[in-house]
Amino acid sequence: MLEFIIVPFTNVLVFIYSLLGQNFGLAIIVFTLLVRLVTYPFNASQMKSAKAMQELQSNPKWKQIQEKYKGRENREKLAQEQMKLYQELGISPFGACLPTLIQLPLIIAMYWAVTRALAATPLQLLGFARGLSLPNAAELIPLNSHFLWMDLEQPERLYLDFLPIGIPVLAIIVLVTSYLQTKMMTPANPSDQGAQVGRAMNLYMPILMAYISYIYSAGLALYFVTTNVLSIAQYYITRRPTAAAKTVVPAKPKQS
Amino acid sequence: MDITLIMTIKRLTTFFPLIFLSLVFSACGSAVDAASWPGFTVDEENGTVYVAFNQAIYALQLENGAQRWRFPAENQANFTTFAPPELTGDDQLLISGYDQTLYSLNPANGNSNWTFAGATNRYIGSPSAAGGTIYAPNSDNRLYALNPNGELLWTFAAKQPLWSQPILVAETLVISSMDHNVYGVDPASGEKIWTLDTGGAIVSSPTLGEDEVVFVGTLKQQVLAINSASGRSEWSYDAPGWVWGSPTYIDGQVLAADLEGTVFALDAATGRELWSVDTEGAITGAPLVYNNHIYVLNESGQVISFTLDGTIQWTKNVEAALYGSPIAAGELILIGVGTSDALVLALNENGDTVWTFAPASQ
Numbered sequence: 001m002l003e004f005i006i007v008p009f010t011n012v013l014v015f016i017y018s019l020l021g022q023n024f025g026l027a028i029i030v031f032t033l034l035v036r037l038v039t040y041p042f043n044a045s046q047m048k049s050a051k052a053m054q055e056l057q058s059n060p061k062w063k064q065i066q067e068k069y070k071g072r073e074n075r076e077k078l079a080q081e082q083m084k085l086y087q088e089l090g091i092s093p094f095g096a097c098l099p100t101l102i103q104l105p106l107i108i109a110m111y112w113a114v115t116r117a118l119a120a121t122p123l124q125l126l127g128f129a130r131g132l133s134l135p136n137a138a139e140l141i142p143l144n145s146h147f148l149w150m151d152l153e154q155p156e157r158l159y160l161d162f163l164p165i166g167i168p169v170l171a172i173i174v175l176v177t178s179y180l181q182t183k184m185m186t187p188a189n190p191s192d193q194g195a196q197v198g199r200a201m202n203l204y205m206p207i208l209m210a211y212i213s214y215i216y217s218a219g220l221a222l223y224f225v226t227t228n229v230l231s232i233a234q235y236y237i238t239r240r241p242t243a244a245a246k247t248v249v250p251a252k253p254k255q256s
Numbered sequence: 257m258d259i260t261l262i263m264t265i266k267r268l269t270t271f272f273p274l275i276f277l278s279l280v281f282s283a284c285g286s287a288v289d290a291a292s293w294p295g296f297t298v299d300e301e302n303g304t305v306y307v308a309f310n311q312a313i314y315a316l317q318l319e320n321g322a323q324r325w326r327f328p329a330e331n332q333a334n335f336t337t338f339a340p341p342e343l344t345g346d347d348q349l350l351i352s353g354y355d356q357t358l359y360s361l362n363p364a365n366g367n368s369n370w371t372f373a374g375a376t377n378r379y380i381g382s383p384s385a386a387g388g389t390i391y392a393p394n395s396d397n398r399l400y401a402l403n404p405n406g407e408l409l410w411t412f413a414a415k416q417p418l419w420s421q422p423i424l425v426a427e428t429l430v431i432s433s434m435d436h437n438v439y440g441v442d443p444a445s446g447e448k449i450w451t452l453d454t455g456g457a458i459v460s461s462p463t464l465g466e467d468e469v470v471f472v473g474t475l476k477q478q479v480l481a482i483n484s485a486s487g488r489s490e491w492s493y494d495a496p497g498w499v500w501g502s503p504t505y506i507d508g509q510v511l512a513a514d515l516e517g518t519v520f521a522l523d524a525a526t527g528r529e530l531w532s533v534d535t536e537g538a539i540t541g542a543p544l545v546y547n548n549h550i551y552v553l554n555e556s557g558q559v560i561s562f563t564l565d566g567t568i569q570w571t572k573n574v575e576a577a578l579y580g581s582p583i584a585a586g587e588l589i590l591i592g593v594g595t596s597d598a599l600v601l602a603l604n605e606n607g608d609t610v611w612t613f614a615p616a617s618q
Contacts, residue, residue: 121291
């Protein structure tokens, strides 16, 4: 379905791998960083909207509307009033989701480029090899999947002499970073239905992501960690007060 | 836009990460569920063919394709196998598991004799049994040498996964590796005798010719002739495409095929091309020579029969991509199809279907 993106992504990933001394772990990190740079405007717009929505939850007007139009019978009216407030504050209710939808094919392609390049079975290798158009592709295959203590093709575990079992370090990092990332993007007001669903997502999304990292290849987990860390970093870098926040904080009276 | 619609879309987008994960893990998957294609081993004496595919080994009667037994009796979550099983001289059937386990079965009934779980990755290639020792190549880069009871004797480490079956030539165990090297190893100790860097990954097994010369195909689009005693390359031939399958040796000729769909014959002594024919699909298996004819399978679903001078005699189309090598069994040519309708197709020399085997769904 997305071959027209996956194939070029795979080639770029392998090209980066060849430039970085055939280190696939570094190639995943650098490639993820590059894709984040290319999609920066979309990410920034998404985070700005998410932040504005968070700040809106503490806006007195928002709270008034919620209070005034309680109950099922007022849902339609509540939505109308909320829309009015959105327009008044210049917030788009789709601001957080549209950029993500635009990025979706890129995110899926990146995931598949990483998975495909780690070709661990004959049919996977056949599919991977066929899509490569680099002149030195035959010399690069198979990719060196060792990075730090990990075999990126295998589920990651760190084995220590004094422990009888391996520690899934990447899965734990994915759990923590996914939690932080989903928490950042979720509104805080308990009365808002969307926020309640969002809080449920805060709990099970990180668990799901960590479970995937626990059972699938370390290369995939490394991609999750990198993209989560970059999202969190971008969120904090782009943190600025928005129109919604400005209306919340009343001006301090000047002291005489 | 309608307010209710907007609010609905907003709620749905809260579930966006889950929708994303579902798309990623399902929509873009390969049309082929399995990770590889069926592997065969024929025991003509007992009239049985053993087929390794996905979650089971099937023992089939050569005569009609009826199932004698399967292992495991019911699908198990972790068990997957594709490599051709290896029949040993002491009546063991060795199975390469993707679950990091090497299995020894009783070929008569499929009962387990022993398992070896000392590897740390998949067994993609078949083990070989020679001189009372079992040699099992693994994707953890190691070759495991075991005694007939499955006890570890030694290991040999390459730099990348070992996907192909080693062959014993006189006093040298020859193994090709994905790390671009062909290794000559002492079969008694596992000590490396020689290394030859071919410049490209080697997916398939070496093929023995005459005078202890072996032939390998590489993803660097080459077929090489290697002296197995010294590890010296005798000649190399540049193929049009990546050579995935093993070459086949017959009467002073080397037959091979590539992912461009080319079948070619070389002079085994010099590497000079004798003839080549283009087919319409990638070829991953070794050409089969049987009753003075050559048979190949390609990804376009064709079974092609050639005369020994490279003239196409007939082509049979199967509605599935065909990978791997055809195998001769008595009067039959066995084809691994690997679909739910047909796992194995048995043809006669004219390409007519004699029987089809499809496993019962579980």
